[in-house]
Amino acid sequence: MKAVYITEQGELDVLTYGDIPYPKINPNEIIVQVKACALNRLDIYTRSGLRGTRRDFESPHILGSDIAGEVIEVGSLVNSVEVGSRVVLNPRVTCAQCRFCLSGMDEFCRLSKMIGSSINGGYAEYVKVPGTNAIILPDNITFEEAAAMPTVFMPSWAMIVRKAQLKPMETVLVLSASSGVGTAAIQVAKNYIGAKVITTTSTPEKAQKAKDLGADEVIIYPVDNMTQQIKRLTNNYGVDVVIDHVGSNFWDGAFNALAPGGRYGVCGVSTGYKSQLHMGKLFTKQLTVFGVFMGRKEDLRQIIKMAERKIIKSVIHKTFPFKEAAMAHNLMESQHFFGKIVLTI
Numbered sequence: 001m002k003a004v005y006i007t008e009q010g011e012l013d014v015l016t017y018g019d020i021p022y023p024k025i026n027p028n029e030i031i032v033q034v035k036a037c038a039l040n041r042l043d044i045y046t047r048s049g050l051r052g053t054r055r056d057f058e059s060p061h062i063l064g065s066d067i068a069g070e071v072i073e074v075g076s077l078v079n080s081v082e083v084g085s086r087v088v089l090n091p092r093v094t095c096a097q098c099r100f101c102l103s104g105m106d107e108f109c110r111l112s113k114m115i116g117s118s119i120n121g122g123y124a125e126y127v128k129v130p131g132t133n134a135i136i137l138p139d140n141i142t143f144e145e146a147a148a149m150p151t152v153f154m155p156s157w158a159m160i161v162r163k164a165q166l167k168p169m170e171t172v173l174v175l176s177a178s179s180g181v182g183t184a185a186i187q188v189a190k191n192y193i194g195a196k197v198i199t200t201t202s203t204p205e206k207a208q209k210a211k212d213l214g215a216d217e218v219i220i221y222p223v224d225n226m227t228q229q230i231k232r233l234t235n236n237y238g239v240d241v242v243i244d245h246v247g248s249n250f251w252d253g254a255f256n257a258l259a260p261g262g263r264y265g266v267c268g269v270s271t272g273y274k275s276q277l278h279m280g281k282l283f284t285k286q287l288t289v290f291g292v293f294m295g296r297k298e299d300l301r302q303i304i305k306m307a308e309r310k311i312i313k314s315v316i317h318k319t320f321p322f323k324e325a326a327m328a329h330n331l332m333e334s335q336h337f338f339g340k341i342v343l344t345i
Contacts, residue, residue: 003124004325005060009049012326020060023128030131031073032087035143037122037322038066039332039341040151040180041270046117047329053117064122065091065115068137068146078131087134088146088304091115092294096132107158107296123325125345135300138308148314148340151294152180153303158295159243159265160188168194170240173230173254177201177210177218178338181245181267183315190214191311198233200226209338213315230257238262248272263288315339
């Protein structure tokens with residue numbers, strides 16, 4: 001089968017388009033003919049060997065976590081999908097046997113792996129996954145739209161709905177509106193919860209797109225002082241929830257913007273891992289800081305239901321044929337995009 005793969009880590013030139021063997025499945029697995037695969041930062045890190053992804057590959061490795069397609073082969077123990085099913089895949093493969101998996105809290109599975117990072121992913125004509133990772137896709141959601149959802153809507157849903165339990169009368173600060181997580185978090189907070197949404201971005205053009213998605217207020221951080229603007233926009237009260245996938249660059253301003261009883265959720269650290277925590281403010285203002293890595297299988301089912309009802313939607317900046325994966329990576333690294341970048345196969 002055709003695939004874009006890497007045999008070593010490095011710059012864009014390590015991405016190779018060629019032939020690799022068709023995958024063989026176990027009784028609990030399925031083969032999906034990939035129709036679309038969205039990029040995310042983990043693809044860039046795994047290709048480059050950054051952020052703890054450094055490794056040697058014994059065989060060609062295929063990137064790509066966010067996958068949608070059609071089931072073409074089903075293992076003998078799989079009964080949740082059938083040949084011909086349109087599906088979107090949960091990127092996180094769990095053991096299905098530990099106490100967390102058995103209790104429905106599979107987000108805590110210690111043996112979990114990420115499709116496209118730990119195991120082969122979706123930059124290929126076909127991918128094999130456990131049958132339990134496939135979610136049936138409604139007819140009114142395209143493969144491209146579905147592929148653009150999992151790694152941005154799952155952490156957003158887990159942070160906003162389950163962990164922070166954002167309320168309609170509250171205010172949320174979503175850092176970096178133009179990213180995949182940013183576009184997802186704005187919609188979950190506004191369209192599903194009904195809260196007031198403040199977000200940040202780098203240009204007036206991106207600010208308008210954020211407002212079109214539902215953001216009430218947008219802070220253009222190269223121009224506006226985020227701390228002063230949040231005070232003005234909240235009448236000096238602060239925000240109840242912060243959604244942060246950016247990391248250290250915005251930590252101080254965003255943490256200091258929390259109102260009493262505020263909750264600070266982190267699901268990414270693209271600008272850096274380390275920041276200083278003011279523990280005095282943590283307990284005197286009775287704040288909560290928590291982390292989320294993806295979410296639960298059930299979160300993705302709920303997300304697809306909301307997308308079917310058009311409460312939330314994918315935001316796709318551009319699509320590329322999958323053999324042009326290097327061009328797609330180059331665009332993601334440039335940061336001149338709003339939403340998701342998707343490969344079509």
